[in-house]
Each structure stands twice: as structure tokens, then as C-alpha cells.
Amino acid sequence: MAVKKEKPKADLKNNKVEKRQKVTDSGVIGIHSQLGEITRDADEALRLNNRIWEGIETEVRTIDQVLGGVNEMTSLLRDSEGQADSIATSTEEHSSSINEMAASIEQVTASMVSLTTSINETASSINETSASIQGVASNAQEMATSAAQVTTSMNEIAGSIKHVSNETDSLVTSINETASTIEEMARSIQSVAGNAEDLAAAAEQTSSSMNEMAASIEEVSATTENLSSLVEQISSSIEQTARSVQGVAANAEKISESASSSAAASNQLDRSIHSVASLSRTADEISRRLAREAEENGSKIEKSIQGLFKIRDSMRQTSEVIKDMGRRSSDIGSIVDTINLIAERTNLLSLNASIEAARAGEAGRGFAVVAEEIRNLAERSAKATSDIANIIKAFQEVAQEAVATTNEGMKAAEEGSTLSEEAGKGLKKILLGIEETAQLVSQISSATNEQLQAGQNLVNESNMTASQAKQIASATLEQSKAVQNMVQISSQMRKIAQQVSQAMNEQTRASRDIIKAAQNTSNLASQVKRATKEQATGAGQITQAVESMRKATATTSKAISEQAVAGEQVSRESLRLARLIEGMSKAMAEQATAANQITVAVENMRKQADQTTKAMSEQSRAIKDISSATDNIAKQIKIIAATNKKQAGLGSKITELIVNIRAIAERNGEAIKDSRKIMTNIFEKAKTMGIIMERM
Amino acid sequence: MPEETREKENYILFKLMGTTYGIKSNDVQQMEMIEHITPVPNAPAFVEGLVFLRGQVIPAINLRLRFGFERVDYDIKTRLIVVQKGTRRVGLIVDNAREFVAIPKDVITPPPEAISGLSGEYLEGVATLGDRLVLILNIEEVLNFAEAVKPYIQENN
Numbered sequence: 001m002a003v004k005k006e007k008p009k010a011d012l013k014n015n016k017v018e019k020r021q022k023v024t025d026s027g028v029i030g031i032h033s034q035l036g037e038i039t040r041d042a043d044e045a046l047r048l049n050n051r052i053w054e055g056i057e058t059e060v061r062t063i064d065q066v067l068g069g070v071n072e073m074t075s076l077l078r079d080s081e082g083q084a085d086s087i088a089t090s091t092e093e094h095s096s097s098i099n100e101m102a103a104s105i106e107q108v109t110a111s112m113v114s115l116t117t118s119i120n121e122t123a124s125s126i127n128e129t130s131a132s133i134q135g136v137a138s139n140a141q142e143m144a145t146s147a148a149q150v151t152t153s154m155n156e157i158a159g160s161i162k163h164v165s166n167e168t169d170s171l172v173t174s175i176n177e178t179a180s181t182i183e184e185m186a187r188s189i190q191s192v193a194g195n196a197e198d199l200a201a202a203a204e205q206t207s208s209s210m211n212e213m214a215a216s217i218e219e220v221s222a223t224t225e226n227l228s229s230l231v232e233q234i235s236s237s238i239e240q241t242a243r244s245v246q247g248v249a250a251n252a253e254k255i256s257e258s259a260s261s262s263a264a265a266s267n268q269l270d271r272s273i274h275s276v277a278s279l280s281r282t283a284d285e286i287s288r289r290l291a292r293e294a295e296e297n298g299s300k301i302e303k304s305i306q307g308l309f310k311i312r313d314s315m316r317q318t319s320e321v322i323k324d325m326g327r328r329s330s331d332i333g334s335i336v337d338t339i340n341l342i343a344e345r346t347n348l349l350s351l352n353a354s355i356e357a358a359r360a361g362e363a364g365r366g367f368a369v370v371a372e373e374i375r376n377l378a379e380r381s382a383k384a385t386s387d388i389a390n391i392i393k394a395f396q397e398v399a400q401e402a403v404a405t406t407n408e409g410m411k412a413a414e415e416g417s418t419l420s421e422e423a424g425k426g427l428k429k430i431l432l433g434i435e436e437t438a439q440l441v442s443q444i445s446s447a448t449n450e451q452l453q454a455g456q457n458l459v460n461e462s463n464m465t466a467s468q469a470k471q472i473a474s475a476t477l478e479q480s481k482a483v484q485n486m487v488q489i490s491s492q493m494r495k496i497a498q499q500v501s502q503a504m505n506e507q508t509r510a511s512r513d514i515i516k517a518a519q520n521t522s523n524l525a526s527q528v529k530r531a532t533k534e535q536a537t538g539a540g541q542i543t544q545a546v547e548s549m550r551k552a553t554a555t556t557s558k559a560i561s562e563q564a565v566a567g568e569q570v571s572r573e574s575l576r577l578a579r580l581i582e583g584m585s586k587a588m589a590e591q592a593t594a595a596n597q598i599t600v601a602v603e604n605m606r607k608q609a610d611q612t613t614k615a616m617s618e619q620s621r622a623i624k625d626i627s628s629a630t631d632n633i634a635k636q637i638k639i640i641a642a643t644n645k646k647q648a649g650l651g652s653k654i655t656e657l658i659v660n661i662r663a664i665a666e667r668n669g670e671a672i673k674d675s676r677k678i679m680t681n682i683f684e685k686a687k688t689m690g691i692i693m694e695r696m
Numbered sequence: 697m698p699e700e701t702r703e704k705e706n707y708i709l710f711k712l713m714g715t716t717y718g719i720k721s722n723d724v725q726q727m728e729m730i731e732h733i734t735p736v737p738n739a740p741a742f743v744e745g746l747v748f749l750r751g752q753v754i755p756a757i758n759l760r761l762r763f764g765f766e767r768v769d770y771d772i773k774t775r776l777i778v779v780q781k782g783t784r785r786v787g788l789i790v791d792n793a794r795e796f797v798a799i800p801k802d803v804i805t806p807p808p809e810a811i812s813g814l815s816g817e818y819l820e821g822v823a824t825l826g827d828r829l830v831l832i833l834n835i836e837e838v839l840n841f842a843e844a845v846k847p848y849i850q851e852n853n
Contacts, residue, residue, distance in 0.1 A: 337772075344729070344772055347794045351708065351727050354796035358706045358721045375796065 037520075053669075053676070064662075211515065221504040223667060228497045230660060235490040242483040245476070252469070252476040259469035263462040270455040277448040284445045287438040294431050298424070305420040312413035319406035326399040329392050336389045343382035350375035702800045707823075709830060710777060710793030713765050717790075718799065718823060718830040719777065725785065726750070727793060728776045747776065747787055754778060756787040762838075763818075781839050788838075799823050804832055 353371035357364030706721035726749070733745040733756050742761035746753050756776060760767060768791070775793040779786055804821040820832040 341772055348727055348729060348775070351794065351796050354706075355708070355721055355724055355726065358796075372796070375794075379794070 252473040256469040259466040308417040315410040346378035704798040709795035710790040
């Protein structure tokens with residue numbers, strides 16, 4: 001009776017407890033679903049985070065690559081400014097430098113290969129991570145199903161408790177046990193309440209963490225946008241550089257052509273110098289011979305001048321002699337005239353004598369004979385004198401002619417001697433001229449010999465220059481290829497940056513969702529808190545009711561045993577849950593290891609990147625050598641120097657930009673790390689909450 | 697005919713314009729070289745002037761001008777032949793005179809009819825001496841011909 005009497009009371013109380021239990025149940029279920037949501041959101045956030053991390057890694061790598069490329073290019077360009085100064089260094093230097101470069105490039109290639117394997121490792125680690133995360137997800141689902149099973153078990157328990165309550169009257173003995181159980185439950189509920197408070201606090205903490213994270217994500221998003229614009233700038237700068245490098249390549253092509261033509265021209269020059277040398281040798285010989293002959297001729301002319309002087313003198317003497325003779329012949333003529341006159345007079349006298357003798361008649365006969373004789377003699381002497389006169393006349397004419405002729409001869413001799421003197425003077429001048437000529441020709445000959453050597457040098461140097469110009473042209477082509485690659489890389493970078501900013505946007509959205517979920521959780525937690533408080537009060541009431549229930553509970557021992565079975569089931573389920581959670585924690589540990597591996601792999605990657613950078617610097621050093629070799633040409637071509645200067649400016653600008661980007665990326669990395677830490681915290685909290693839930 | 701038996705006469709041979717003339721030695725008083733001739737005013741052209749010889753003043757006649765030939769300068773061979781016919785004494789200036797020859801009378805022929813007349817009056821005949829022709833001058837005619845100067849000569853005489 002007592003049991004029956006107390007039954008409605010207990011029933012009433014039981015109903016109240018049940019009601020409250022229902023509220024608690026629904027709260028728990030809500031929290032469960034919220035937790036699941038949070039876990040999923042966190043999962044997504046983590047995935048996004050990982051993606052962002054990867055993106056940033058890639059970005060950092062790309063930036064390093066770009067920076068290396070830009071450094072290389074800047075140094076290349078700076079070097080190529082000085083390259084033009086000493087192109088004349090030997091081809092061996094070139095080849096050894098190129099070998100060095102090739103070796104370093106091979107090193108780089110090897111490094112890149114190991115980098116690729118590291119990246120592959122990273123990828124597999126990431127795959128593992130994702131697999132373990134999937135395992136976690138499936139574990140969580142299993143946990144959910146277990147939780148559902150727990151719920152059904154609890155329903156079974158509730159059903160059995162209903163059955164117990166229906167049979168309270170006959171189960172008085174079991175009431176005490178039930179009461180104690182309920183007390184226990186009340187205590188548990190109180191602890192649940194404490195846990196719920198903890199949960200609420202944790203949820204609030206989570207919420208604040210989420211807010212923090214959201215802020216950090218916003219920050220990251222903003223910096224990412226900054227980064228994006230910087231990347232745009234870099235891309236355009238690199239494109240500009242590419243264009244200018246292509247211009248340089250065209251110029252280098254032209255230089256190569258002009259160097260080839262100059263080599264051909266210097267060959268021609270060498271040939272012409274050869275012919276000039278042989279010509280000047282011949283001229284030297286000829287002028288020497290000429291000088292000898294001129295000297296000989298000079299002495300001959302001197303002799304002939306002397307001879308002419310002698311001739312002139314003897315002519316003068318001859319002329320004097322002839323003139324003297326002429327004078328004497330005229331003396332003779334006057335004598336002859338006198339003789340002639342005497343003869344005439346004798347003739348006249350003899351005639352007069354003959355006349356006188358004839359007048360004397362016979363007496364004058366003898367006298368007439370004498371007169372005749374005298375006349376005859378006079379006739380003969382007159383004839384002789386006339387002959388002499390004729391001879392002298394002829395002689396005088398001849399002498400006159402001779403005098404005239406000798407005068408002319410003398411004049412001619414004088415003219416000849418003056419002419420010969422002039423000729424001698426002229427010859428002396430000619431001799432001097434020839435000597436000078438000979439000297440000049442020998443100077444020319446020696447100069448042409450020097451020229452010959454210089455021409456040979458020129459040919460060698462110009463050939464070297466031509467080959468080096470070709471090398472430069474090909475190197476510039478390679479540069480232009482490298483710049484093209486850089487352009488591609490920068491476009492990839494641009495894409496990555498866009499993806500990162502997209503991912504950031506998604507993350508922002510996800511974090512907002514998380515915040516919403518966390519707020520919901522928080523609300524639910526406070527609801528739970530309220531419900532558990534109510535439960536606690538209900539439990540107090542139950543404790544009071546328990547006293548009256550005690551007796552009725554005795555009859556419920558059988559049901560209790562059922563309950564025990566059910567409890568066993570629950571405990572089994574709990575064990576299973578524990579195992580699952582263990583598995584989950586294991587998976588988490590694996591995740592942690594995988595994350596560590598990722599870190600190691602990333603470290604490796606970093607190291608590889610460093611090695612790459614080192615190798616690249618070696619390469620740049622090697623290229624520096626090359627550039628010092630190609631310096632000369634750069635000097636010759638101001639256009640290239642100017643463009644290079646511009647490029648160097650661009651390169652340093654790009655470097656600055658990239659350094660900025662890198663700092664930003666590092667900052668992003670830091671922020672991502674922070675957000676990751678926060679995410680891990682959230683995860684931890686979620687886990688704690690799950691444990692708490694389990695305890696409940 | 698033997699040389700000694702032939703009748704001869706002495707002649708002085710002189711030359712004028714390349715032609716040899718003969719003049720009788722008996723008519724010649726003396727022969728001189730031309731030294732100084734004093735011109736006389738208002739005398740005929742062929743009268744050269746007066747010469748002073750052996751204390752006598754003799755008129756000198758240029759025979760070239762007298763015969764109508766052209767004048768030539770005097771030289772060492774120019775001769776003044778002083779001829780005398782009666783009381784008249786005249787100097788004849790000739791180109792040359794250096795021979796005294798005895799010409800047989802039989803080699804002298806009268807001048808040919810063709811040249812007789814005016815110029816025939818001066819010539820007595822033409823003698824051939826070997827291959828030479830000698831015109832024998834009629835001195836009287838020559839002197840007659842000098843009638844124009846006769847009063848002058850007479851005055852002097």
C-alpha cells in the first residue's frame with residue numbers, strides 16, 4: 001500500500017525528472033550536433049589552412065625562385081654593364097667558366113630533383129594527413145552512431161525505468177538502491193553542470209579564439225590582397241624586363257653580325273698590310289739601288305762638269321789664239337798691201353822706164369830690157385802678193401769663223417757647265433731626297449712589319465671578339481629564355497596569389513561560419529547549463545522523492561538487473577567509444593607525426609632552396625666571370641649599357657618588391673601558424689568537449 | 697815672118713770695164729798713181745779736177761765717164777796715164793795699166809764696119825795678141841773729143 005500510496009507521488013516526481021531529463025537530452029543532442037558541425041568546420045578550416053599553408057609555401061618557394069632569378073638577372077645585368085670592358089680574355093676562361101656554370105647548373109638540377117622528391121614526400125605526407133583526417137572523420141561518424149546507440153540504450157533504460165516505476169509498488173526494496181543511484185545521478189548531474197559550465201567557458205574561449213582567428217584571417221586576407229597587387233607589379237616589371245632583354249638579344253645578334261663583319265674586314269686589312277709590306281720592301285730595295293746609282297751618277301756628273309770647265313777654258317784659249325792669229329794675219333795683210341803697193345809702184349816705175357827707154361831709142365834698148373825684167377819681177381811679186389792676200393783673206397775668214405765658232409763653243413761650254421752645275425746641284429738634291437726616301441721607306445718597312453704583327457693580333461682579337469659576341473648572343477638568348485621562364489613563373493605566382501586570396505576569402509567565410517557555430521554552441525551550452533541547473537534542482541526534489549521511493553524500488557531489482565545488463569551494454573558501448581576515441585587520438589597523433597614530417601620535408605625543401613640559391617650564386621659568379629669577359633663589347637655598345645642600367649634599376653625595384661612580398665608572405669606564414677595553433681586549440685577543445693559529453 | 701824683121705810699135709795696154717785698150721807709148725809722157733785731185737768748179741762731169749805733176753798742172757779726165765760708163769772708186773791699181781799730143785797734155789784715169797808691149801803692125805786691123813761711126817772715131821784698130829783682143833785707141837780723137845774742155849785747157853796753157 002505504502003508503495004502504492006507513494007506511487008502517484010513518485011510518479012509525479014518521476015515525470016518531472018523525466019521531463020527535465022528530456023530537456024537535458026535534447027540539449028546534449030544539440031551540443032552533439034553543434035560539436036559535429038564545429039568539428040567539420042574546423043576540419044574544413046584546417047584543410048583550407050593547409051591549402052593556404054601550401055600556397056604560401058609555394059609562394060615562398062616561387063618568391064625565392066623569382067628572387068634568385070631576379071638576383072641572377074640583376075647581377076647579370078650589372079655585370080654585363082662591366083662586361084664590355086675586357087672581352088679580350090681568352091676563350092679558355094670562357095669555357096672553364098661555362099663548365100663551372102654547367103656543373104653548378106647540374107648541381108642545381110640535382111637539387112631541384114631532390115626538391116621534387118621532397119615535394120613528393122610532402123605531397124604523400126599531406127595525403128597521409130588527409131587520409132588520417134578522413135579516418136578521424138569516419139571515427140567521428142562511428143562515434144555519432146555509437147552515441148545514437150547510447151541514446152537508444154538510454155531509451156531502453158528509460159523504458160525499463162518506466163517499467164520499474166510501474167512496478168514501484170512491488171519493487172520497494174530496490175528503491176533504496178534506486179535512490180542511491182538517483183543520488184549518484186544527481187551528483188553526476190551536478191558534475192555535468194560543472195562540466196557544462198566548463199563547456200560554456202570553453203565555448204566562449206573558442207568563440208574568442210575564433211574571433212581572434214577571424215581577425216588574423218582578415219589581416220592575412222588584406223595582406224594577401226596587397227601581395228596580389230605587388231605580384232601584379234612584379235609581373236609587369238618582369239614583362240618589361242623580358243621585353244628589354246629581348247631587345248638586348250636583338251642588339252647582341254647585331255653585335256655578333258658586326259663583329260663577324262669586322263673580323264672579315266680585319267682579315268682583309270691583314271691581307272692588304274701584307275701586300276703593303278712586300279711593296280714597301282721592294283720600294284726599300286729600289287730606293288737603295290737608286291741611291292747607289294745616284295751617287296755614282298753624281299760623281300760622273302761632277303767629272304763631266306770638270307771636263308766641261310776644262311773644255312770651256314781651252315776653248316777660250318783657242319779663241320784667244322785664233323783672235324791673235326787673226327790680228328797677225330791682218331798685220332800680214334797690211335804688209336802684203338805694202339808689198340803690193342811696192343809691186344805696183346815697181347810696175348809703174350818699170351812702165352815709165354820702158355816709156356823712157358823707148359823714147360831713147362836704140363840707146364835705151366838695154367834699159368828697156370832691164371825695165372821689162374823689173375816689170376816682170378814686179379808682176380810676179382804682185383801676183384805672189386795677191387796670192388798671199390787671197391790666202392790671208394781666206395785665212396782671215398776662216399779665223400773669223402773659227403773665232404765665232406769657238407765663241408759659240410765657249411758659250412755652249414759655259415752654258416753646259418752652268419747646266420751641269422745645276423744638274424749637279426739637282427742631283428745632290430735628288431741624292432738627299434733619295435736618302436730621305438730610303439730612310440722613310442725603311443721606316444715604312446719597319447712600321448709595316450709592326451703593322452703586320454698588329455694586323456695579325458687584330459685578326460686574332462676580332463675573331464675572338466666575333467666568337468665571344470656569338471657566345472654573348474647565345475647567352476642573351478638563354479637570358480631571354482630565363483626571363484620568359486620568369487614571366488611564366490610570375491604568372492603562376494599571380495595565379496597562386498589569386499588562389500590564396502580566394503582561399504582566404506573562403507577561410508574568412510568558414511571562420512564566420514565557425515564563429516556562428518561557436519556562438520550557437522555557446523548558446524546551447526548556456527541552455528544546457530540552465531537545464532542542468534534545473535536538473536540539479538530536480539535532482540534535489542528527486543532526492544526528496546527518493547526517500548519515498550526507496551521501498552518501491554525494492555521491487556525494481558529485477559529491472560535493475562536489466563538495467564545492469566543495459567548498463568553493461570552502455571559500458572561496452574562506452575568502451576567501444578573509448579577505443580574509437582583512442583583510435584581518433586592515435587589518428588591525431590599520426591596527423592601530428594605527419595605534420596612533423598611535413599615540417600621536416602618543408603625544412604628539407606628550404607635547405608634545398610638554400611642550396612639552390614647557393615648554386616645559383618655560384619652560377620651567378622660564373623656568369624660574372626663570363627660577364628667580365630663580355631665587358632668589352634658592352635663598352636662598345638652603349639645601347640646595351642643603357643638598357644642594362646634600366647634593367648638593373650628594374651631588377652633592384654623587383655628585388656625590393658619581392659623582398660616586400662617575402663616579408664609579407666612570411667608574415668602570412670606567421671599568421672597562418674597562429675591560426676593553425678588556434679585551430680589545434682579548437683580541436684583540443686572540441687575533443688575535451690567530446691570527452692565531457694561522453695562522461696555525460 | 698821673123699820677129700826682128702817685122703815692123704812693131706810699142707804700146708801701153710790699159711783696162712777699162714774689163715776691156716784691154718792699147719795706146720801708143722810715144723803718146724804717153726808718164727804714168728802715175730792717183731794721189732790728189734783738186735776739183736774744179738763748173739767743169740764737165742768727166743773732168744775730175746787738176747793734178748800737180750813734175751811742176752805741171754794737168755787736167756785729169758775719168759775715161760770711164762768720158763766713154764759713158766759708170767764711175768768706180770779709185771784703188772791701188774787705178775792709174776793716171778799722162779798723154780801728150782802736140783801741146784795738149786791730159787791725164788786719163790783708167791782702171792788699170794801695167795803692160796808695155798810691142799805690137800806688130802800686121803796684127804792690127806781697122807775696126808769693123810759695125811762699130812764704126814761714133815765709137816769708131818775713138819778706135820784706130822783692133823789688135824789680136826794671142827787669144828787677147830786689144831782695142832787700139834785713137835788718142836787724138838780722144839783728146840779732140842775733149843774739145844769741150846779745150847778752152848779750159850787752153851786757158852791753163
